[in-house]
Amino acid sequence: MAEIDFERRLERLFADAPELPDAAAFTVRIEGRLNRGWNTRRWLLGAAGLAGGVIGASQLVVSNLFQRVESAEQSARVLGQGLARVTPTTDMVSALSGGYGVWLAGGVAILTMGFAVSRLFEEL
């Protein structure tokens, strides 16, 4: 069909666009804008992380967490000793039931929260 041939020719003509002389400069401008946006996002993430860290640290200090952890350690140790009398234990279980377990759980919780927050920002 002549019309279809002409339409295909027209589409080819539209697609056949010679490179403009300032094509490289155009690309650089877009890359610059992309990088600017990325850097802005990184700064915002960093600032948000810093602010969150400061707030979190101050909350920890205010809430006497360290004293509570120490008392939790003592409780866990007492509990572990009680368990040791009742059941045979392994080193791992006794380590976890002592102070290490609390710190380990805390560390995992912080890591998980950090991962979740970073994923949330990536999605945003």
Place this chain on the structure above:
Amino acid sequence: MPMSGANSSSFASFHDVELCSYAAAGERRAFGELVRRHGSSVRHLLRRMGAQAAESDDVAQDAFLAAFERIAEFRGEGTFAGWVKKIAARQYLRRLQREKRLSALAAEGGKDEADAHVGDADHRIDLDEALRGLSTAERLCVSMCYGAGLSHGEAADALNLPLGTVKSHVKRGLEKLRARLAPNGATADGAVLEGRRGNG
């Protein structure tokens, strides 16, 4: 999953679809390669739709940035260039709407400049030259349908015009282009050129 560690020079040998998957993973240099490949054709399209050079560059930049933000939506069903061209064409129309220029352009009648140049068909007339013989509305509609790959219905939606009006603009535009682009001065053979996209 794109591998890490590809550098700018290695991207030159990649297919568009691979570059898109890199870009979707946040690799901005891969997207830069796509811009390098298709930037000129997007800018040409906007100029053919009637945008001035500076305006076409602005719209093309915004279109590429929008494409980067939405790159995960690109499924590789068509070409990347076609996808960006559609984004760019719609953004240009939105800009015209914002500046209240669209309604004036779209309503513009068929100011017929074609006749003055039909006799030049002995010479090779390129598409840009031929498009200059169309009215603004005809040029806009033909460029959207044949340059950006929109259907008549999509063009009508984007232009906020009745489908029949868009079809008329396309038909008249195609007739003029056919007359101007025909080799050896041959003119349209009287066939009705409503176009393959006429089903809306």
